[in-house]
Amino acid sequence: MTEGKFKIFDAHLHVHGIFLNPEESLIDYMDRHGVDKAVITTTNRAASSKLYAGKDDSKSNEEHGEKINEAFKKFKNMIPKTQLDHQDVIEISRKAPGRFYKFFWFNPRIKQDMEELNYKILEDHFKKGFCGVKIHSGIHLIKVPRDVIKLASFMQEFNEKIPLFIHSTPKTMYFAGVSTKNIARLADEFPKLRIIVGHAGFAMEYAIECGLNLKRHANIYFETSCSSPYSIFSLVKSLRGQERILFGSDAPITNPIQIEIDKITCLPLTTEQKQDILYNNISKLLN
């Protein structure tokens, strides 16, 4: 194996996003960046920057500010009340079945009278070959572990090996966030549940937190998208090894794939360590 010729298995890819060229299929996009395989899920099309962006110079800052405030109200209303449709994931996967591992983006905050229906949807997707679940704490305002207990139990009962991907969210004006302590409590309660912490590095403090609070949990894995290179490096060091670090891009929504790959290849690690992060670790976890 030589530096620069890595096999790539992206642990966090979406079907759609602005970094995909208009004429390009997702498979072509993967080929262009040398990505062999990917965990794939759908896209929440309601969460688009078009809602807020596009400053009209003919308008005053006051008017533009009002437009942004309106966009926030609109966004809240556009968040799907039901589960997201994953037909796009199914169709893309059919075109190259050996290359995609389908994850279902699930909202566990469901009214009690709708629970049965929603879990039936999830079960049906497991039967269609979906092999993991993603939750987005920031969009669906999910409190961990409280809002995830039923989901985790359901997943464990269906198949203990199905991983749960948790989107990390720091505290914001509208949400208390998901802390590493919250995730540790979930891992304590479900010691066999394979948990993937998404965006595990961010701007350094979160990586330190992950190293401090989660390293004793062997069932927790750390995905690298949207993290600074030093955060990823510090995770490798604080976990005393790269075995639980999974390369992910969050492309083509938030990042282009290449930048996220570069964050791994630029690290002062051995070629073998990089290959583990870029391919082997997620491959082992899912196979």
Added chain:
Amino acid sequence: MIDGYKIYDAHMHVIGRFKKRDESLPQFLDRFGIDRAVITSLNQAANLSTILKSEGNENQSDFIESFVPKGQYDHEIVRQAVKEHPDRLTGIFWFNPRIATEEDWKLLKKYIKEYDFKAVKTQCYLDLLEVPEDLYSIAEFCIEHDVPLFLHSGSGFFFQKSVRANDYYSLFKKYKELKCVILHAAFTMEYCINCLKYFNKLENIYFETSVSIPYGIMTLIKAMGSHRVLYGSDAPAATSPDIEIDKIRILNLDNQTLENVFYNNISRLFGEEP
């Protein structure tokens, strides 16, 4: 210069893992085509050897305390570097107002007045700052001396109150003349959206791009205007500058926007001719 665009990095440190040991700062800048850079000190206690000492035990707030310096950060290396390369480097002072003594304030003033440092930076988490309360004094200092204040963004440690965009908004409401740069302004999409919500009408607030999500950077440029977004890398401490430059290059922005983001905005903020 990259692709014909001059590059002025608004966020660099004097040392870090992504710089070669035998490489000077100007050589480091040259390697990545960077014309000028804002540099400051680094909290060297917040390094991997400190993290590795922990076994994830319960006494973690004491552990984090070991990151926190008992005095101000030493800026002598920064001052020397700026003195030797004034055409390439601009100094800014990383200051902890929570523990500042009268002597510290005098020292800060000296760096601004005598050594021509152009701004002040604060790091709320590593320096255990309560926001906005602990920032009032430094905000007043910055207004008095007409220098911008650079404010770190991040997720915070578990034992701290996380600093949110609305906490900074409380500061800006109180000090309307204060010019501020929000560092890592799109380090998550959630934070970026909070910035849009709170700061869209505040023309004195600028947004620096290091360790940010490209989609967030694009959103900031489109929503806030290209005159309020500053390219920064946080190199060589957090990353390699080419990665941070590429985040902007791939956004298909027009020439004027690229010139503004890569160079003109930070230059104008410091009152320099771009």
